[in-house]
Every structure is written in C-alpha cells, then in structure tokens.
Amino acid sequence: MPRDKELFYGARVIGWTLMVFSFLMILGVGVISIWDGFRSGFTFWQFFVRFVFIFSVYKIYDMVCFDYFLLMKYKFFQFYFPEVESVYANRKYGYNIKSQLLKLFVIFPAASALAAWICSIF
Numbered sequence: 162m163p164r165d166k167e168l169f170y171g172a173r174v175i176g177w178t179l180m181v182f183s184f185l186m187i188l189g190v191g192v193i194s195i196w197d198g199f200r201s202g203f204t205f206w207q208f209f210v211r212f213v214f215i216f217s218v219y220k221i222y223d224m225v226c227f228d229y230f231l232l233m234k235y236k237f238f239q240f241y242f243p244e245v246e247s248v249y250a251n252r253k254y255g256y257n258i259k260s261q262l263l264k265l266f267v268i269f270p271a272a273s274a275l276a277a278w279i280c281s282i283f
Contacts, residue, residue, distance in 0.1 A: 168241055190215060195280055205281040212273035220265045228261065 167173055194215060198208050231237040232249060239246045 187219075198280060199283070203280070205277050208277035208280045209273050212276050213270055216269035216273060217265065220261065220269060224261050224265075228258075 194211055195208075198211060201207075203211070232239075233252065236249075239249060
C-alpha cells in the first residue's frame with residue numbers, strides 16, 4: 162500500500178535519484194564492457210566470460226549486501242518500513258532466494274550467451 166506521507170522531506174526525490182543513478186551506472190558498465198570487447202577483438206567466449214563475470218558479481222553483491230545484511234541481519238528496511246516486518250519474519254536468508262538463484266545460475270548465463278553471440282556477430 163503506498164504511503165501518503167514521506168518518511169522525511171525529500172525521501173521520494175532521493176529514492177528516484179538513486180534509482181536513476183543506479184540504472185545509469187549499470188548501463189555504463191554494459192556500454193564500456195562491450196566497447197572494450199570490440200576494441201580488443203573479443204571472441205564469443207571472451208564476451209561470454211566477461212558478461213557472466215559482471216552479472217555474477219552484480220548478483221552476488223545484491224544477495225550478500227542487500228538481502229543478507231540490510232534485510233535479514235540489520236533489518237534496515239524493516240526499521241523504515243515496519244509494514245514489511247511480517248513478510249521477513251522467521252526467514253534465515255531473504256524473501257526471494259529461489260528467484261535470486263534462478264537468475265544467478267540460469268537467466269544471467271543465458272543472457273550472457275545471447276549478448277556474447279550478438280556482440281560476436283559484429
């Protein structure tokens with residue numbers, strides 16, 4: 162349920178700014194890694210390994226820092242949003258471990274293979 166009132170003045174602006182900044186950083190990593198691969202004459206396997214590495218580091222960081230530390234250990238989000246406390250009660254890791262592992266082991270390698278194939282065509 163959306164809140165009518167911000168937690169503090171400027172909270173929504175800060176949230177949207179951080180979201181846009183994060184998106185631009187992810188996009189920048191993609192552009193630079195592809196550009197450098199073209200410049201270096203990468204093969205399919207070199208692109209594939211690079212993309213799998215980038216996706217894996219991103220997902221492992223997300224799983225460790227956000228899901229484990231911020232959600233489960235320090236209860237950061239539950240402090241600011243007490244309405245989610247019941248969702249995370251009695252969990253040892255996080256809310257979406259199956260989804261996270263599916264992305265890490267299936268979706269990201271498949272996306273890496275597709276991206277590497279597209280890059281190796283050019």
